[in-house]
Amino acid sequence: MSSNAAESFNAWIVDCRSLPITRMVDMLRIKLMNMFVTRRTDSVAAINRSERRIDEFVDYYFHVAAFRKSYEEVIHPIPTSMRLEYENSANFDILPPPTKRQHGRPKKRRIRSRGEQVRMIRCGRCGKLGNHNKKTCKESLV
Ligand SMILES: [Zn+2]
Structure with a gap:
């Protein structure tokens, strides 16, 4: 019975949890982006130090050739995408x-x-x- 990952995550976001939802999501996004940048920088530094080509570590699906191959065929629009039809469409409310x-x-x-x-x-x-500790101390010092 271990919830270490969840506890670590909760400890990591504890300063965001009291914020309104939009600010919380924004702060989590910033935290994640900073973490990704740090990890990416560390990875690039390690690859450069190993004297191997960085292309060896990038998946084929992120290469320009794969991007071009994705769009070489014609993609037809879905004809009903603007007006989806539902049964009882007048009563179709999505509730929480x-x-x-x-x-x-x-x-x-x-x-x-x-x-x-x-x-x-x-x-x-x-x-x-x-x-x-010093940060959570509630003793009143006179
Ligand atoms: Zn204390």
Whole structure:
């Protein structure tokens, strides 16, 4: 029973989760794009260091030849694409799926599994041993 991937993802997006949906999607897009750029840069650097051609690592479907081959045949438009016909087309409303939302604000911290060990850490702010750090410290220092 492991949900490490989901937990890692949730930890990665925790600062986005409180945002309105459009800003959340936008921030996730930016996070993903930054990650892809970093990985691509690392990959290109590794390939260059190996003294192999970068073309060897690009799939055939991303080559110009494959793109040209995709469009060498005539693509006919679908004749009914502008006006799709449905039975009872006057009553055709797409409704959202039925959902039951819990009351209150969604929890940000996950519920720990039974028997899960919590590592004790020392807070850099109040100096107490526990499960909080300088950032999450709620001790009031006078
Ligand atoms: Zn503290």
